[in-house]
Amino acid sequence: MKLLLLGEKCNPLLPGLKKGLEESWNISKWQPSEGPAKLSELIKNADVIILAGDALMYGNVFSHLHEAKNLQLIQVPFAGTEWIDKNLIPSGIMIANCAGHEIPISEYIISTVIALTLDLLRTETGFRNGSWERTGTLSDPDTMHGEVFGKTLGIIGYGLIGIETAKRAKSLGMKVYGINRKAKADIPKFLDWHGSIDELDKLLKESDYIVLACDLNESSQNLINKDTLKKMKKTSYLINVSRGNVCNEEDLYNHLKESKIAGAAIDTWWVYPYTNKDIKNPRPSKFPFQDLKNIIMTPHNSAHTMESDERRAISIVNNLKDFENGIEPPGFVFYGNAGK
Numbered sequence: 246m247k248l249l250l251l252g253e254k255c256n257p258l259l260p261g262l263k264k265g266l267e268e269s270w271n272i273s274k275w276q277p278s279e280g281p282a283k284l285s286e287l288i289k290n291a292d293v294i295i296l297a298g299d300a301l302m303y304g305n306v307f308s309h310l311h312e313a314k315n316l317q318l319i320q321v322p323f324a325g326t327e328w329i330d331k332n333l334i335p336s337g338i339m340i341a342n343c344a345g346h347e348i349p350i351s352e353y354i355i356s357t358v359i360a361l362t363l364d365l366l367r368t369e370t371g372f373r374n375g376s377w378e379r380t381g382t383l384s385d386p387d388t389m390h391g392e393v394f395g396k397t398l399g400i401i402g403y404g405l406i407g408i409e410t411a412k413r414a415k416s417l418g419m420k421v422y423g424i425n426r427k428a429k430a431d432i433p434k435f436l437d438w439h440g441s442i443d444e445l446d447k448l449l450k451e452s453d454y455i456v457l458a459c460d461l462n463e464s465s466q467n468l469i470n471k472d473t474l475k476k477m478k479k480t481s482y483l484i485n486v487s488r489g490n491v492c493n494e495e496d497l498y499n500h501l502k503e504s505k506i507a508g509a510a511i512d513t514w515w516v517y518p519y520t521n522k523d524i525k526n527p528r529p530s531k532f533p534f535q536d537l538k539n540i541i542m543t544p545h546n547s548a549h550t551m552e553s554d555e556r557r558a559i560s561i562v563n564n565l566k567d568f569e570n571g572i573e574p575p576g577f578v579f580y581g582n583a584g585k
Contacts, residue, residue, distance in 0.1 A: 246569060247290050247315070250274045251306055252297025257551065258322060261558025266565060277304040284309055293318040293565065302519035307333060318568055322557055323548075325488065326578045327461040334581025341564050341576035344405055345556030346548035350458075350486050351409035353547035355417070357510035358398065358454050360541060361482050362391040367538065394418040399452030401445070401468070402459025402487065403433060410456060411435035422448050426464070449476040454484060461488035471496040474506065482508050486547050489515040489529075498532035501539055508539035512547045 246269065250259065253276045262272060275287050277300060284304065288294065289312045296319055300306050310316070310333075318339045319329075326342055334340065360366060368379050368390070379388045398414045400407040403423030411421045412435055420437045428441040440447060442464070449455065455477060459465050469483065470493040477483070483506060485492060494515050500506050514529035521527040534540060564574035 246270050246292045246565075248272045248565070249287050249291035249294045250297070251284075251294055251304060252276055252300030254297035254299055255295050255322065257554035258295070258558040258561065261555055262562060265559065265562030270565070275304075276300065281305065281309070285312055288313045288316075291316055293320060293568070295320045295322055295561065297322055301328075310335065318565075320561055320564060320576070322561065325460065327488065331579055331582040333583055335583050336581050338581040339568070339574075340578045340581070341568075341574050342578055343557050343560035343564065343576050345558075345560045346553045347405040347409045348556070349550045349553050350406050350547045351413055353512065353543075354406075354410045354456055354458075354484055354486060354510075355413045357484055357541050358393055358414075358482070361508050361510060362393050362396075364390045366541065396420070396453040397422060397451055398454045398456060399423070399448040400456045400458055401448065402457065402465075403436070403439065404458065406458040406486065407456070408433075408435060410458070422452060424448055445473070446476055449473060450478070452481060453478065454482050457483070457485040457487040457491050459487050459491060461490055465491050467491075467493045469493065469497060471500070474500045477506050479505060480507050482506065482510070484510045486512050489513050494530055494532060498530070498534060498537075501534075501537050504539065508541075510541040510543070512543045513545055517545070 248262070248270050250272065255274065259272070273287055275284050284306070288309050291313055292315050294313070294316065296306060316338055318341060319334070320341050320343070322343060324342050324344070324346065326340055329340060331340070371378060395418060397420040399422040400410060401424055403425050407423055411423065414421050415435055421435060422438045423433065423436045424440045424442055424445060426442050428444070429439050432439045457469065468491050474496060483497070497509070501509055511534065516527050516529050516531070518525070518527060528535065529542070534542060560576065564576045567574040
């Protein structure tokens, strides 16, 4: 089988792929700086391609898919596939994603839960600048921070990330709720309550922290909007590691600005360098989230660890082995639809 790695982000995967795959797999690499002629030369013989983010942003890869006469599988080295239009992928070509990122993302979630509750960033900045306003020797309630013990964390999209997050939340003495599109017959491990998306109101009203860990699709687009935000506690926090468009951009900004919820941690956004190529470092929203004092902002890097890349490589190897043996891989998402 001929495997083509597209993009520099594939490089950390290479040792794991070489270790996990049989020698019969012929692995080649390409990155955008090598130009379209080299891509055309390599893609025409590829059976499988792994498509990294930089190749997606700058490599114009999809315009070359018609040259890939042997292509059977497009593997992405991350979870999200909402950006792929199946009507642009030739029919019969499989799309698969991978796992392996859930541990660092869950650690990010828990760290932001704690940082927001302790008002850690503002306290550290104030003290660094010379203020003792929040010293523990004072009894003023306004200078006190909170505790996570005994609080309720609600996870929208209880999958691999949700499971790892729930494990860690339980160790802190938290109550954990979770919802999926459909309720499970039995309450999943690490949860105190589980419901369907039809029971979203219960999770919103009773949770002190709302974690968005769902995929982006027609039903989750703008799931968090002015109406659902109104159902959250004024003292609750929103943490988004899903996709920016799960939230209505304007509604979330206004609720945070007006302190209708306590705060947020946002790792996934509406604007990226590849969506606004005219600006090198664009702001991640058309609204000035950076001016808000009650949020933590990060540049979609919650999964960015070497260990995560190593686990992703293992997940991809498992996908490729099953694919080679005619078995539907665990990462299967859908087939292309173009030409049908």
